Amino acid sequence: MGALEGGTPVNLKGHWLVVTVLAPLLVLGVLAAAGGGGGSADDEAATRGTAEAEVQEVVVVGTEFAFEPSEITVKQGQPVTLVLENDGTVEHDLQVNGLHAQMMEAMHAEDDGHAIGEMVHVYTMPGATGHVEFIPEDAGTFEIVCTIPGHADAGMVGTLIVE
Numbered sequence: 001m002g003a004l005e006g007g008t009p010v011n012l013k014g015h016w017l018v019v020t021v022l023a024p025l026l027v028l029g030v031l032a033a034a035g036g037g038g039g040s041a042d043d044e045a046a047t048r049g050t051a052e053a054e055v056q057e058v059v060v061v062g063t064e065f066a067f068e069p070s071e072i073t074v075k076q077g078q079p080v081t082l083v084l085e086n087d088g089t090v091e092h093d094l095q096v097n098g099l100h101a102q103m104m105e106a107m108h109a110e111d112d113g114h115a116i117g118e119m120v121h122v123y124t125m126p127g128a129t130g131h132v133e134f135i136p137e138d139a140g141t142f143e144i145v146c147t148i149p150g151h152a153d154a155g156m157v158g159t160l161i162v163e
C-alpha cells in the first residue's frame with residue numbers, strides 16, 4: 001500500500017507536467033488564432049478605408065442660433081458623412097426635412113435615443129460632435145432645421161442641395 005500511495009503523487013506530478021507543457025502550447029495556439037483574426041480585421045479595415053474614400057464628408061458647426069455653413073451641397077446616390085459640431089452652449093441638432101435617404105449609420109454624441117427612421121438627423125450636446133451617414137436618394141433642395149424648440153425660429157436653419 002505504501003508503494004501505491006507513494007506512486008499516486010508521482011502520477012499526479014506526471015499529469016501536472018503534461019499540463020504544464022501543454023498549457024503554453026494552448027496559449028500559443030490561442031495567440032496564433034488571434035493573430036490570424038487580426039489579419040482579417042486588417043483586411044476589413046483596408047476595405048472600409050477604400051469605401052470611406054468615396055464618402056462625402058460635410059462638417060457643419062452649430063451655435064446659437066445658426067448653422068455654418070448654412071448651405072451644403074452633396075451628390076445624389078453617394079454616401080455622405082454629415083458631422084454636426086456643437087460650438088454652442090446649449091444642445092442642438094440638425095435635421096434635413098423631406099429628404100429620402102438610405103441611412104448607413106446613425107451615431108450621436110449622447111445616447112439619448114434621438115435616431116429617427118430614415119430622416120437625416122443628428123443630435124449634439126453643447127461642446128460635442130455627432131455625425132450621421134446616409135445616401136441621399138432624391139435630388140433637390142431641402143430645408144435644414146434645428147428641431148430644438150425655438151431654434152429654427154431664431155434662425156437656426158439652412159439648405160441642403162442634392163445634385
Ligand SMILES: [Cu+2]
Binds near residue numbers: 062146156
Ligand atoms: Cu439648435
